[in-house]
Amino acid sequence: MSTGSGGGFQDPPAEVLAEAAAAFGLLATPARLHIVWALAQGESDVTGLAERVGGTLPSVSQHLTKLKLAGLVRSRREGRRQVYLVDDPDVVTVVRLMVGQLAAR
Template identity: 40%
Template sequence: MHADTNEQSFGVDSEYIGVAVEVFRLLADQTRVRILLALRDGELSVNHIADVVQRPGPAISQHLAKLRWARMVTVRNDGNRAFYSLTDEHAIRVVREAILQAEHAVDAHPPHHGAS
């Protein structure tokens, strides 16, 4: 994983805003978000991911192909089995922040703020 060197190196005129919007579009799918959450603790096979997110293997493979295209996950082949892992910490950080924001949208006192 790579450390960020300057998190404030972008502004309203960043050349990456369009790509960032594409990242949000890609993550606007529950199965893809669940896949990323499943991979946060390490490498998993396609079948294991399918079991964890409770979706059919072929559907998981299609979602993984899109996440690979976006360079959010990487694949390691071992014989006829494919194992996936997160490329870096950024995708899971985006998902985490989105879930924390969702808690604010749903609860007056979000669980991540602790007991009030």
């Protein structure tokens, strides 16, 4: 690894950069970013998420499937409901930081 000019930080391996790019790519749609933002505030089922983000049930469900496959969210059963939550607290931190900074402009 080479040392970058930005204060001595080492460049991450290419695999890590590719994984980060894929995660950011998944969050590059307003709908998915809104879903992750909503889940960062607390867990929810697909109906609650659809109401909150203004999406249809099938659309929100498809977005959740993609986010789940990428490991950004997970689900658990609560009776007959599937409840979704953000699987990685670092994702919550990044989303809150990014959205918060842009909202403060």
